[in-house]
Amino acid sequence: MTAALAKYAAFSRVAIAQVRHERGDLAGRVAFFAVILGVFSSLWRAAAEAGLPMGADPKQLLWYLAITEWITLSTPQIHLDIQETIRGGDVIYRLGRPASFVLGELATGLGLLAVRLPVLGLTAVVCAFWFTGWVPPAATVAIVVPFGIAGAVLLTALHVWIGLLAFWMQDVSPVYWVCQKLLFVLGGMMLPLHLYPEVVQRLAALTPFPVLLAAPASFVFGAGLLAPAALAARLALWCVVVALGMRWTFTRAAAGLTINGG
Amino acid sequence: MQPAVQLDRVSKSFRVRRARGGGLSARARDLLRPLTETVQAVDRLSFSIAPGERVAFIGPNGAGKSTTLKVLAGILRPDAGDVRVLGFVPSDERQRLAFHIGTVFGQRSQLWYQLPPRDTFALLGRVYEIDRRQHRRRVDALTALFELEALVDTPVRHLSLGERMRCEIVASLLHSPRLLFLDEPTIGLDVTAKAAIRDLLRTESERERVTLILTSHDTGDIERVCTRVIVINHGRLLWDGPVAALRSAVIGNRALEDAPLDEVIRALYAHGARRRCTS
Secondary structure: OHHHHHHHHHHHHHHHHHHHHOHHHHHHHHHHHHHHHHHHHHHHHHHHHOOOOOOOOHHHHHHHHHHHHHHHHHOOOHHHHHHHHHHHOOHHHHHOOOOOHHHHHHHHHHHHHHHHHHHHHHHHHHHHHHHHOOOOOHHHHHHHHHHHHHHHHHHHHHHHHHHHHHHOOOOOHHHHHHHHHHHHHOOOOOOOHHHOOHHHHHHHHOOOHHHHOHHHHHHHHOOOOOOHHHHHHHHHHHHHHHHHHHHHHHHHHHHHHHHHOO | OOOOEEEEEEEEEEEEEEOOOOOHHHHHHHHHOOEEEEEEEEEEEEEEEOOOOEEEEEOOOOOOHHHHHHHHHOOOOOOEEEEEEOOEOOOOOHHHHHOOEEEEEOOOOOOOOOOOHHHHHHHHHHHOOOOHHHHHHHHHHHHHHOOOOOOOOOOHHHOOHHHHHHHHHHHHHOOOOOEEEEEOOOOOOOHHHHHHHHHHHHHHHHHHOOEEEEEOOOHHHHHHHOOEEEEEEOOEEEEEEEHHHHHHHOOOOHHHOOOOHHHHHHHHHHHHHHHHHHO
16 A cells, blocks of 8 residues: 555656746746736726626635636646657556556646645735735635645546547547536636526536536635535545546556557 | 466457548448458467577567567457466456566657656656665666766756667666567667667676567667567467577578578568468
């Protein structure tokens, strides 16, 4: 058990070392994040000043966006690395090792996440405070942070699952972009779900997307989309679903390798 | 003594899709009812390799070499026949076997491109569950042997192909495998780098008694590294014997007695193809 943990922790450590060599990418994410928050801060302030119905306090709306973007921008696009490994043929090395390919990729993704979450989390707090002059209560932050991290972990696993589709597809980007669009609407990436029509809210409840973004971020409005216990249960349920999905996909892929050969 | 590798009438086939040709209706039928055909990649192949042997496993493109290597590594499951590698049944015991075998694919990489090789070596040390102190000693010994001390902390993207390949081989030897699969390990290298890699492989095999199975289209690899050649074509065994006896394989062709080895091998493939047509 300890050896297995050390094995996958080593994948995370190498990924962390990789981030050190790709500081430009992280700096780009920080800059992009700050610009997005700046733009939306101005937009919502202008909307409030024009007397448009907002459905929520503009300050809370900006903090909501800071949290959803913190989760989204921290999550590595690990599906692209997996796709490259499979298409380039380097997967042959990974399959011949005494380690699970799927867990190795997931551990790599979590390593990248371990660096990005604190850096982008700090960016979120500094920028959101800068633009609003307000900070949510400490009790809210104490709930948001663990659920935000859990959401990012689940989203990383979802990206690994998408990457595994490269065993069949030349390019998994279309699947990723469909997932992103669903995350945008059903996950409430830009606007909280309670501002959407009821039919969208009902549809969203059947998918994993709200628990990834909207539910953790909605705590800034006071009462969250889901109570913490219910959110934890939903997250656990979707973790199981994604884990089973990854396992099923990889098992099928191994059989596919036999069919494709070469 | 237990053989390092033993194949007994091993077969492996694949089902591949075949297009019906142009036209919209043909494409629609391809989508709804695809045509498939069976390709026999390995056909009742049998051979045995003793521990410490250095064997060239050669054949023309599509002969079934890569499929056989993947069967030996446990990545593919054979349709029929028995396979034993270091006493393990590869397709059933792949993870356990993985601790004892190493692989080098000349056209693939296991090194993290942005990082120095030392980081990949550290990762592999953990993956193969090597004791930290033992791992450090092994890295030091192999980097000295492969003259990589000055390069082991340089990001892989700054290394030349020859330097990278030496690092790839070190990465494959870190866990002291008893069997090493090498697929075109010198492809794309200049003559000096090729000579260095060949010498190092031979030295390491002799020193540690590592069994080598090498596939290559470069006859220099075969002559300088291996003592035995197994030739396959269409998934079947064509010839198996010492490298020195390869010239006599093309029976009755006196013109080839002093010919370069690649000409001999070409003739052997053609001879095998003719024999197959006749049979």
